[in-house]
Amino acid sequence: xxxxxxxxxxxxxxxxxxxLVQKEERWTYRAIDEKANQVAHLLRNQGIQRxxxxxxxxxxxxxxxxxxxxxxxxNAFANQIHQExxxxxxxxxxxxxLVRMGVLSRxxxxxxxxxxxxxxxIGRVKExxxx
Numbered sequence: 787x788x789x790x791x792x793x794x795x796x797x798x799x800x801x802x803x804x805x806l807v808q809k810e811e812r813w814t815y816r817a818i819d820e821k822a823n824q825v826a827h828l829l830r831n832q833g834i835q836r837x838x839x840x841x842x843x844x845x846x847x848x849x850x851x852x853x854x855x856x857x858x859x860x861n862a863f864a865n866q867i868h869q870e871x872x873x874x875x876x877x878x879x880x881x882x883x884l885v886r887m888g889v890l891s892r893x894x895x896x897x898x899x900x901x902x903x904x905x906x907x908i909g910r911v912k913e914x915x916x917x
Contacts, residue, residue, distance in 0.1 A: 790822065790826070793819045796818075797818070801814065828887070828888070828889070841883075859910055862907035862908050863903075863908050864876070866903040875899045877898075878899060881898055881899055882895065
């Protein structure tokens with residue numbers, strides 16, 4: 787069963803049941819299916835076809851991510867190193883693409899590019915690496 791088939795079946799079977807809770811927000815199976823369809827239509831309208839690769843950029847904050855996960859720690863540190871060595875955010879091209887597609891406004895894209903790295907996470911990596 788493919789993901790979209792699972793979402794459609796779940797929306798039919800459990801329409802108004804809560805499927806996801808994030809902080810104060812609650813999403814029903816139907817709401818998730820509707821949002822997935824909106825995203826699919828947006829991608830199709832941008833020329834994305836079956837088999838194309840699509841990057842997904844989500845906020846990465848200690849409230850949403852386990853700050854002790856190795857991936858989270860290394861990503862925060864690697865982003866800082868990349869910016870220091872290259873002078874630009876490592877996700878600049880992906881963010882620009884999201885702005886061109888209309889997923890993010892120009893202001894939202896610039897805000898993401900200008901957000902400083904999380905000093906707590908970066909500090910943990912430096913401590914573990916003995917830097």
